[in-house]
Every structure is written in structure tokens, then in C-alpha cells.
Amino acid sequence: xxxxxxxxxxxxxxxxxxxxxxxxxxxxxxxxxxxxxxxxxxxxxxxxxxxxxxxxxxxxxxxxxxxxxxxxxxxxxxxxxxxxxxxxxxxxxxxxxxxxxxxxxxxxxxxxxxxxxxxxxxxxxxxxxxxxxxxxxxxxxxxxxxxxxxxxxxxxxxxxxxxxxxxxxxxxxxxxx
Amino acid sequence: xxxxxxxxxxxxxxxxxxxxxxxxxxxxxxxxxxxxxxxxxxxxxxxxxxxxxxxxxxxxxxxxxxxxxxxxxxxxxxxxxxxxxxxxxxxxxxxxxxxxxxxxxxxxxxxxxxxxxxxxxxxxxxxxxxxxxxxxxxxxxxxxxxxxxxxxxxxxxxxxxxxxxxxxxxxxxxxxxxxxxxxxxxxxxxxxxxxxxxxxxxxxxxxxxxxxxxxxxxxxxxxxxxxxxxxxxxxxxxxxxxxxxxxxxxxxxxxxxxxxxxxxxxxxxxxxxxxxxxxxxxxxxxxxxxxxxxxxxxxxxxxxxxxxxxxxxxxxxxxxxxxxxxxxxxxxxxxxxxxxxxxxxxxxxxxxxxxxxxxxxxxxxxxxxxxxxxxxxxxxxxxxxxxxxxxxxxxxxxxxxxxxxxxxxxxxxxxxxxxxxxxxxxxxxx
Numbered sequence: 001x002x003x004x005x006x007x008x009x010x011x012x013x014x015x016x017x018x019x020x021x022x023x024x025x026x027x028x029x030x031x032x033x034x035x036x037x038x039x040x041x042x043x044x045x046x047x048x049x050x051x052x053x054x055x056x057x058x059x060x061x062x063x064x065x066x067x068x069x070x071x072x073x074x075x076x077x078x079x080x081x082x083x084x085x086x087x088x089x090x091x092x093x094x095x096x097x098x099x100x101x102x103x104x105x106x107x108x109x110x111x112x113x114x115x116x117x118x119x120x121x122x123x124x125x126x127x128x129x130x131x132x133x134x135x136x137x138x139x140x141x142x143x144x145x146x147x148x149x150x151x152x153x154x155x156x157x158x159x160x161x162x163x164x165x166x167x168x169x170x171x172x173x174x175x176x177x
Numbered sequence: 178x179x180x181x182x183x184x185x186x187x188x189x190x191x192x193x194x195x196x197x198x199x200x201x202x203x204x205x206x207x208x209x210x211x212x213x214x215x216x217x218x219x220x221x222x223x224x225x226x227x228x229x230x231x232x233x234x235x236x237x238x239x240x241x242x243x244x245x246x247x248x249x250x251x252x253x254x255x256x257x258x259x260x261x262x263x264x265x266x267x268x269x270x271x272x273x274x275x276x277x278x279x280x281x282x283x284x285x286x287x288x289x290x291x292x293x294x295x296x297x298x299x300x301x302x303x304x305x306x307x308x309x310x311x312x313x314x315x316x317x318x319x320x321x322x323x324x325x326x327x328x329x330x331x332x333x334x335x336x337x338x339x340x341x342x343x344x345x346x347x348x349x350x351x352x353x354x355x356x357x358x359x360x361x362x363x364x365x366x367x368x369x370x371x372x373x374x375x376x377x378x379x380x381x382x383x384x385x386x387x388x389x390x391x392x393x394x395x396x397x398x399x400x401x402x403x404x405x406x407x408x409x410x411x412x413x414x415x416x417x418x419x420x421x422x423x424x425x426x427x428x429x430x431x432x433x434x435x436x437x438x439x440x441x442x443x444x445x446x447x448x449x450x451x452x453x454x455x456x457x458x459x460x461x462x463x464x465x466x467x468x469x470x471x472x473x474x475x476x477x478x479x480x481x482x483x484x485x486x487x488x489x490x491x492x493x494x495x496x497x498x499x500x501x502x503x504x505x506x507x508x509x510x511x512x513x514x515x516x517x518x519x520x521x522x523x524x525x526x527x528x529x530x531x532x533x534x535x536x537x538x539x540x541x542x543x544x545x546x547x548x549x550x551x552x553x554x555x556x557x558x559x560x561x562x563x564x565x566x567x568x569x570x571x572x573x574x575x576x577x578x579x580x581x582x583x584x585x586x587x588x589x590x591x592x593x594x595x596x597x598x599x600x601x602x603x604x605x606x607x
Contacts (some may be wrong), residue, residue: 007320024379027327030309030317037318040308041448044389044399047457073265082263094472098583100463105474108457115459118397122266127394169466173403173477 045114047106049159052113056154057135065132066139069121078143083122087143089150090164103144107169110163112137134158192529194556198530199546202503208369245564255279258357268296268395271338273360276507277491280555281541282333282534284363288417291425292338292361294460295396296359298445305393307413311363311551314380321429324415327370332412332435334540335364335509337481339438345573346582347588350516350604358592358604362507364377364542367433368416370385373408382401385451389458390432393447400441401455402434407480410435413446421429436511436540437479438586440465470581477607481511483570485518485545485562501551504531507542510564514538517563518545524557524593525607531560551596559593559607573606 033091045051067076074080078087078101089099098104102112117133119125128136138153146161193200244380248255257279272283272291284290291297302321310316338361351358369539376388381404388407392398414422414433422428427444434442440460455461455477467475485508490496504522509516514537519528531545538569545560562570572578573590593607 022333026374027323028378029323029326030319030375030378031323033310034309038308038316041308042310042450043397044450044458045458046452047454048395072344073263093468093474094470096583097470098472100468105463107462111457111459111462114399114456116464118399119395122269122295125295125397135437137340146585168473169462169476170473171477172475172499173233174405 010067034038043114043118045110045161047108047110049110049155052110052155053130054155055130055134056070056152057131057133058152059135059138059147061131062135062137062139062142065128065136069128071135072120078140090145093165093168101144102140103146103164105165107166108143109137109146109158109163112140113158117138129155133135179207182582192521192523193527195552196520196522196527196529197279197501197550199530199547201548202532202546205223205346205450210388230408242294255288257290258354258360264374268293271361273356274363275354275356276362276488277355277358278389279488280505280544282364282507282536282544283418284365284542286365286420286423286426287304288427289336289363289423290338290361290421291366292394292439293338293355293394293425293444294398295394298394298424298430299424300393300445304431305447306431306478307430307449309379309449309451310374311389311449312385312453313376313451314382315378317375317379319375324370324413327374329368329370329415330412331366331368331416332410333366333536334433334435335362335481336433336439336442337362337480337484337509339440339478340588342448342484342486342590342592343585345592345606346584346602347575352434352594352604355486355488355491360440362509362542364509365417366419367412367414368419369412369414369430369433372413372432374409375413376404376407377448379451381451384453385457385541387452387453389450389456390441390443390446391448391450392427392443393445393525394528398440398442398443398445398460399441399456400460401452401458401460402432402441403545404451406437420507434479436481436513438481440466441479446594465586467580467584467586469584475584478587479511481563482587483510483512483515483564483568484508484590485515485560485570486592487520487558487594488561490558490596491594491603492602492604494602496596496602498600504533504545504549504558504560505544506560507546508533508560508562509540509542510562510568510582511540512564512566512568513540514565515543515545515562516565516567518543518563518564520545520547520549520558521561522549522556524571525559528561553598555598556596557605557607558596559591561591571583
């Protein structure tokens with residue numbers, strides 16, 4: 001494509017946007033990504049479990065990882081220390097002292113795995129193996145009384161968990177009128 | 178109407194406790210009548226030696242030219258208010274714009290508020306890539322060089338953190354300057370690529386309804402954005418007020434979603450995944466949802482409500498005795514343009530319409546002004562904005578009646594400043 005042609009096409013795409021829903025010709029300077037490249041980047045986990053890797057973990061495996069890598073900031077029992085409380089608070093949301101924790105507030109268990117694997121431990125994110133991330137997730141679910149001590153958390157069991165506060169969210173978007 | 182008549186009529190109070198007509202300053206009334214007639218404060222000028230004394234800086238050539246400018250050393254005290262984060266977690270926190278020390282509608286880049294979840298990454302633009310994948314015909318990777326070749330657009334728009342002004346719903350009014358209380362708010366000219374152009378190139382599958390946006394910071398910050406918003410007015414911003422984005426504002430490229438809560442305009446953007454459903458990331462479930470009194474929560478409360486604050490007079494800017502002052506502030510709405518701003522100087526008993534400084538732009542900060550003759554007595558000043566949809570900024574009371582006091586985001590109630598006879602200005606609930 002010649003330079004002048006893409007400039008014209010690009011400007012049109014920008015100017016007519018968003019009046020036309022149809023496809024406009026843009027500069028097309030993106031390079032097609034390979035499945036391998038995407039796999040290396042795609043770390044997000046859908047609420048339905050989409051994207052969960054192979055691997056597994058149990059609360060007891062997670063307990064020692066949590067004590068070593070998380071407790072300094074979140075407390076040994078996840079009760080909160082320097083940073084967010086992660087455990088308890090059940091039944092507190094409608095009181096004057098609501099405690100929003102994984103157990104009392106988070107609507108989806110998949111979010112724990114997604115968030116911990118991408119962002120924690122705070123000082124050294126992306127250092128947990130998938131098995132470790134499953135194990136810590138299992139431990140946090142167990143501390144919150146949502147699973148048993150020997151339950152195995154993996155790509156099948158995690159999205160199947162019904163979090164206690166799951167149905168307490170009302171979506172404001174999209175607007176209804 | 179002759180100039181004289183105009184001046185006289187603009188000098189008539191238009192609302193209680195000394196509010197004057199909004200056209201007073203515009204007609205030049207204050208200037209032609211002279212400072213004395215209006216009681217304008219001149220104390221500051223009196224202390225300077227009169228001409229023809231030649232000040233030091235006129236007696237020798239000044240500083241040489243420079244490659245990158247800096248402000249006057251006398252302005253060095255104008256700083257963001259940096260909240261100290263918990264020990265060991267440097268970078269997870271916020272700094273606020275000193276709104277009371279600025280004027281106009283644009284926030285200087287170095288004073289734009291900050292909110293990071295794991296610090297500011299030091300990104301090499303040569304190595305940075307943006308991936309668009311998921312429910313698309315062609316997953317695409319863009320280098321920064323490629324993005325720079327796209328046609329760009331510029332828009333002046335505000336960014337407000339969803340958690341701004343939390344102190345409005347605190348039981349007791351909190352002490353602090355305007356910036357400390359409401360400074361998670363800034364406005365810039367953003368230049369970049371309409372996101373829709375790149376999405377069209379990738380070819381969004383008809384089943385794609387949401388976009389997962391991921392940042393290249395250590396928190397890999399993620400939010401889900403409705404495709405409709407992305408196609409409407411979303412921008413991949415590369416420039417801020419004419420220069421490359423600052424690192425703390427997302428260098429080399431950020432998402433910018435006009436009128437929506439700041440957190441969703443993901444900085445350091447590196448990945449866009451087209452999905453059927455929202456991903457339900459931590460920052461759209463655990464955080465950035467509004468807990469209501471009955472224990473239920475609102476989710477996807479994206480748009481920032483109509484709001485205004487008076488930046489001057491305000492706490493920290495002490496009054497200088499009775500006389501003529503300009504009440505000035507900022508109004509904005511995530512729904513569009515500001516239509517009107519009203520000001521009260523008697524705690525809400527009566528209201529006068531403020532002048533809006535052009536340009537009044539959609540989803541931008543709008544500067545408002547109104548002359549006020551302060552008689553030196555106790556006064557409560559406050560502002561109330563109305564946007565182009567006719568939505569009126571709610572009172573604090575109405576906001577609390579609707580949402581309680583346990584929500585932590587989208588707090589747009591009216592707050593007042595108490596001006597006291599001793600010249601002090603403090604925060605009050607009204």
C-alpha cells in the first residue's frame with residue numbers, strides 16, 4: 001500500500017468513526033500474532049475458568065507458601081496486617097463495619113487465581129508456579145471456610161465454586177432505559 | 178445598555194451574602210470603578226517599591242536558554258499531595274493534584290494526579306508491544322513505531338479517580354485543602370488513536386462484547402471494558418498536553434475512556450483481549466464496586482457523575498479581609514458538557530449563576546467564576562453543577578440517602594467551605 005493511500009484511508013477511518021459500524025481500511029501496521037506468542041501473554045482467567053492452566057493445589061500445600069510469601073503483609077491467617085484483609089467478614093456487609101474479603105465479598109473464585117498469579121507476592125509478581133498459585137488459592141478458599149482442607153483446586157474445580165456473595169452484585173452497565 | 182448602566186447593574190448583589198453578577202469582571206466594571214470603590218485588596222502591591230527602582234533581575238542578563246523548561250523557583254512549593262503507602266509497598270497509592278494552586282482547565286502534566294497499584298514501570302518503548310487477540314479474526318501485535326504512524330485525534334477531557342472526594346461522606350468534615358480532599362482529578366489534552374480503528378483491523382467477532390485491558394505494570398492491572406464504549410470514544414493515548422505521556426500517566430501508551438472512572442483507563446496498555454463476558458478481574462469485583470446499605474453492591478458503575486468544587490477561596494488560601502473576591506472552581510460531568518453552575522454564599526439559602534470560562538467541552542473540566550463581595554463575616558460557600566442532560570449535582574444528604582456511607586466510589590455530593598471572620602477557610606458538610 002502506498003503511503004498516501006494509507007493516510008487517506010486512516011484519516012477516513014478516524015473521521016467517520018463511529019458513525020459507520022462497518023469495516024474501514026486502516027493503516028494495517030499490526031503484525032499477525034502467533035498462537036505461541038499469545039500463549040505467553042494471555043494470563044487472564046475468565047469467570048467461567050477460561051484460560052486456567054494445567055496444574056493443581058490443595059489448602060495444605062498452600063498454607064506453607066502463604067506463610068512464607070504472603071503472611072508478612074496479609075497476616076498469617078489472612079486477617080490483614082500491612083495490607084488487605086483476605087479472610088472472614090461473613091455477614092458483615094450490611095452492618096456498620098463491613099469487611100470486604102475474599103470470603104465475604106468476592107463474587108468469583110477464579111479472580112483469586114488470576115489476581116494472585118499476576119500481581120502477588122507484591123514484591124515479586126510472576127514468580128509463583130501455576131501449581132503454587134492453585135495451592136495458595138485453595139488455602140485462601142479454605143481459610144474462608146469455602147472448601148475443605150483436602151479439596152483439590154484445578155481448572156475444573158475452581159470455576160465450579162459458588163462464592164457466598166456471588167449473587168449480591170447489580171450491574172449498572174449497560175443502562176436499562 | 179450603556180457601559181455605565183451595565184456596571185451599576187452588575188454591582189447589585191444577585192444572591193445572598195454578597196454574590197455579584199457573573200458579568201462584573203467580564204464587563205470590566207471592577208477595573209473602571211477602581212479598586213477603592215469596590216474595596217479590592219491592594220495590600221500586596223503596597224509593599225513593593227514603586228518605580229523607577231530597578232529590581233535585581235533587570236540589572237544583568239538572565240539565565241541562558243534550556244532544552245527542557247522548568248517553572249519558577251518561587252513556584253516550587255506547588256506540589257502533588259503524596260499519600261504515604263503502607264511500609265514495603267511503595268508505589269501502591271495515590272498523589273493528588275493541588276487544585277487550589279492552579280487556574281484554567283488544564284492540569285500541568287507534572288501535577289496530574291496519580292493512582293498506581295504497583296508503582297510506575299520504566300518501559301522502553303522499543304520493547305513495548307500492544308497485543309489485540311481473543312475473539313478477533315486476526316490477532317495483531319503493534320510496536321510503538323507502528324502506533325505512531327496511525328492518524329491521531331486530540332481531545333481535552335478530565336480524568337477523575339473513582340474514589341475521589343471520599344471525605345464528603347465521612348461523618349465529620351475532614352480538614353484539608355481542596356486538592357487534598359478532591360484532587361484525584363485532572364484534565365489534559367489527550368492525543369492518540371481511536372481504539373476502534375485498531376479493533377476494526379483485527380476484526381472483532383460478532384460474539385465479542387467486552388475487552389479485557391491489561392497494563393504492563395507489576396500489578397498487570399486489568400479491567401473489562403464494554404465493546405460499545407471502545408467503539409464510541411475510546412482513545413489509545415500517546416500524548417498528554419502535547420508531549421509524550423509521563424511514565425506515571427502510562428508511557429508509552431494508555432487507554433483513555435472519556436467520562437469514566439479513572440481506574441478503567443488502563444495505563445501502560447499492553448494487551449487487549451476480546452471476550453464474550455467481562456473477565457471479573459479483582460479491580461472490578463473486590464474494588465471499584467459500590468457497597469449499598471442492604472449489603473448488595475453496584476458493579477460496572479463506570480460513568481463519573483456531575484460534580485463541582487470551589488477551588489478559591491478554599492482551605493489553605495486564607496482570605497485577606499473584607500472586599501471583592503472571585504469565587505472560582507471546576508465543574509465536570511462524565512455524561513457530557515456542563516450546562517450551568519450555581520454558587521451560594523449563604524449555605525444554600527440563595528444561589529447565583531456563575532460565568533463559565535470558554536471552552537466548555539464535553540467530559541472536560543469547566544472553569545467557573547463569580548465575583549463576591551465578602552463583608553468579612555461568617556459565610557458558607559458552595560457550588561452546584563448541572564450538566565447537559567439536566568442532571569443536577571446531588572446534595573451530600575441526597576447522595577447518602579441513596580447510597581449510604583459504606584460505598585467508596587463515585588462521590589459527587591455538594592461540599593461547602595466555611596469562610597470565617599478570622600480569614601480562615603475550612604471544610605464543612607452542607
